[in-house]
Amino acid sequence: MNFIRWLSDIDRRIIFVFIAVAVIVPILVPLNMPVRVTPQVEGLYRTVEALPPGSHIIVAFDYDPAAAPECHPMALAFLRQCFARKYKVIILALWPQGAQLAIAAMEDLRDEFDLKYGEDYVNLGYKVGGAVLIKSLGASIPAAFPTDMEGRDISELPIMAGVKNFDDIEMVLDLSAGDPGIPAWVQVANAIYHVRVGGGCTAVSAPQFYPYLQTGQLVGLLGGLRGAAEYEVLIKRPEAASRRMDSQSVAHLVIILFILFANFSYFVLRRRSQGGPAPVGGGTAP
DSSP states (O other), X not given: OHHHHHHHTOOHHHHHHHHHHHHHHHHHSOOOOOOOOOHHHHHHHHHHHTSOTTOEEEEEEEOOGGGHHHHHHHHHHHHHHHHHTTOEEEEEESSTTHHHXXXXXXXXXXXXXXXXXXXXXXXXXXXSOTHHHHHHHHHOHHHHOSBOTTXXXXXXXXXXXXXXXXXXXXXXXXXXXXXXXXHHIIIIIITTTOOEEEEEEOTTTGGGGHHHHHHTSSSOEEEHHHHHXXXXXHTTOOOHHHHHHHHHHHHHHHHHHHHHHHHHHHHHHHHHHXXXXXXXXXXXXX
8 A cells, every 4th residue: 555655646756767767778778679660761762772873862951950869860871871872972951050960970971981072972062042942953953053062163073973953863862850841852853853852851740741652752751760760770770760769669668657557556546545444343423
C-alpha cells in the first residue's frame, strides 16, 4: 500500500531524471533498435541508386539552424550515397543560412570520400528569388550563378563543364524547412522542366507533401529524424539520426510506463477508498 501511495505522489523531479537517462544513455551506447523503412524513403533511395554514373545532382539546403537537428542527418545520409556512387553534387541554397550549413555538412564528408572541390562537388551559395530563381536555373545555371560561394567563376570548375540547365541535371533533392522549399521545386523544376525532385523536411511539415508523392511529383520524401534514420538503414550507415531515434523510442517507453503506473495506482487507491474501513468490532451504530 505504501508503494502504491508513493507511485501516486511521485515527485516530478524523479520523472525528469528517468527521462534524462532514457535520452542520454542511448546516445552514448547505441542500441541499434530496428527501424522500419517506409515506401517514400525507399522510393528516394532507389531513384538515386538507379541514376547513371557521373550524374549531376542538385542538393538545395533550404533550412536554417533551427531545423538542422532534423535536416542535417538526412543531408549527410543522402550525400554519402551520392559520393559513394561517384555522382557530382551541386549545392545551392534558397535560404540565407543554408549555404553555411552545407559547408558544415561537407566538412564531415570531405576526408571520408577524399573529395575535391570543383571536381566532386561545388557550393554555389545562397541567392534570393525562390521559384523565380529556380525558373532561371532551368534556363541557364551559369547565368543564375555565374560564381560559386567564394567568387570563383564556375565556368573554370571541372564539375560544371557541360552543365547548362536542368537538361543536364539528373535529380534535385530539396532539404526544406519552409518557404521557399519543396513546393517551389516541385512546381517549377518538376512541373515545367520535368526534373526528378526528392524532398527532405521537418516531421511537422511532411504530411502536406504526401499528395506530391501520390501524383509522382516527388520521387521520395524524408520526414524528420525518422526519415533520416530510415535512410541511414538503407545506406547501411547508422549515424546521428539512428542514435537519436533510439533515445526517442526509449524516452517514449519510459513515458508510457509512468502513465501505466499512474493509472494503476489511481484505480487501486480509489477502489480502496470507496470500500472504506470496516467498523471496529463488527457491530452497528445505535
